Amino acid sequence: MRRLLTLVQRATDATLGDRQADRVVPPTGHTVWLTVLTSAAMAFLAVFALALSLATGRLAERWGESLAQAATIRVSDAGEAGEVQAEAVLQILNMTPGVTTARAIGDDEQAALLEPWLGPDLPLDTLPLPRLIEVATDGNLDAEGLRLRLAAEVPDAVWDDHTRWRAPLVRAADRLRGLGWIALALIAGTLAAMVTLAAQASLAANRQVIRVLRLVGARDAYVARAFTRRFTLRAAAGAAAGAVLGGVAIAFLPAADDAGGFLTGLGFQGAGWLLLPLIPVFAGAVAFLATRRAAFRALAGFE
Numbered sequence: 001m002r003r004l005l006t007l008v009q010r011a012t013d014a015t016l017g018d019r020q021a022d023r024v025v026p027p028t029g030h031t032v033w034l035t036v037l038t039s040a041a042m043a044f045l046a047v048f049a050l051a052l053s054l055a056t057g058r059l060a061e062r063w064g065e066s067l068a069q070a071a072t073i074r075v076s077d078a079g080e081a082g083e084v085q086a087e088a089v090l091q092i093l094n095m096t097p098g099v100t101t102a103r104a105i106g107d108d109e110q111a112a113l114l115e116p117w118l119g120p121d122l123p124l125d126t127l128p129l130p131r132l133i134e135v136a137t138d139g140n141l142d143a144e145g146l147r148l149r150l151a152a153e154v155p156d157a158v159w160d161d162h163t164r165w166r167a168p169l170v171r172a173a174d175r176l177r178g179l180g181w182i183a184l185a186l187i188a189g190t191l192a193a194m195v196t197l198a199a200q201a202s203l204a205a206n207r208q209v210i211r212v213l214r215l216v217g218a219r220d221a222y223v224a225r226a227f228t229r230r231f232t233l234r235a236a237a238g239a240a241a242g243a244v245l246g247g248v249a250i251a252f253l254p255a256a257d258d259a260g261g262f263l264t265g266l267g268f269q270g271a272g273w274l275l276l277p278l279i280p281v282f283a284g285a286v287a288f289l290a291t292r293r294a295a296f297r298a299l300a301g302f303e
Contacts, residue, residue: 031198031205035231038194039238039287040245042187043279047246048266049187050275053180055266060173071143071161073150075131085154086131092149093133098141105132191235191283192290199231199294210299224295228288235287240280247276 073093075085086104093102110129143161150157203210210223250267268275 031202032234034198035195035234035287036238036241038198039191039235039283040242042191043239043242043283044246044249046184046187046279047243047250047276049180049183050279051250051266051268053177053184054268054272056173056176056180058269060170060177071135071137071159073133073135074158074160075133075154076156076158077131082131082156085156086133088154089133089150089157092146092153093135096141096146096149098137099135100138101134101136103134105134188282188286192286195231195235195287195290196294199227199291200298202231203227203295203298220296220299223299224292227295228291231291232284232288236280236284239283243276243279247273 073089075082075089077085090102090104093099107129110132143159147159150159213223247268253267
């Protein structure tokens with residue numbers, strides 16, 4: 001076990017620089033707080049961007065699945081003939097493979113559907129409302145064949161599979177998910193830029209120390225690893241704090257609710273919470289690459 005720990009420590013030192021070498025990096029100062037606070041803020045925002053992407057992904061799947069297995073048949077005739085045609089439609093649906101349930105929507109339900117737009121005191125008996133039939137399918141329904149049969153046997157029946165308004169909703173959810181991933185990319189780029197500026201400032205402030213190290217035989221790779229180690233650990237520590245705060249904030253958001261849509265379901269579910277520990281790891285990787293590139297570029301410009 002001790003040998004294994006020694007090998008791990010050596011591998012870490014070879015990647016990020018040994019702990020003795022990073023003494024050339026100032027342990028305090030504005031570059032420390034700039035790196036830590038920027039990493040914490042970016043990680044906090046990344047938690048919400050990730051939650052938005054996952055929530056909208058779940059919403060798109062839920063909308064697509066639920067609406068793909070539901071349809072409505074509208075019988076335009078509102079009189080007694082409409083009642084007869086509605087009964088004929090129900091008989092056809094009961095004999096149609098792929099239809100799991102079919103029921104006529106009552107007047108009270110139609111009033112509830114129209115209430116948000118027309119008010120609570122809706123005189124349905126004076127309005128020529130069509131007869132509506134709600135249809136649920138198992139996904140194996142021959143919709144085109146059913147549509148043709150309805151057109152032949154019940155001319156006033158119109159099949160509506162919600163495609164006209166289902167597709168825009170799913171596209172909107174997919175675009176929101178894409179915006180979430182774009183936001184994550186912008187957050188990573190902002191973190192890389194801020195860490196680069198902090199590393200460049202720290203390198204410039206330690207120009208004289210670096211010259212002395214060169215005089216005693218230190219190579220640029222040795223100095224670069226020292227700065228890379230310090231800034232990587234600072235960024236990872238700040239991102240860990242930001243991810244924890246973001247996770248706590250997400251946990252206190254309202255739980256998912258059908259009426260609220262994704263606005264009340266913005267969060268992580270199940271294994272999604274395991275993505276939070278990856279945020280500090282990702283922030284450390286971004287800081288490592290940004291600092292290493294900035295360090296070698298700055299050292300190449302020193303006399």
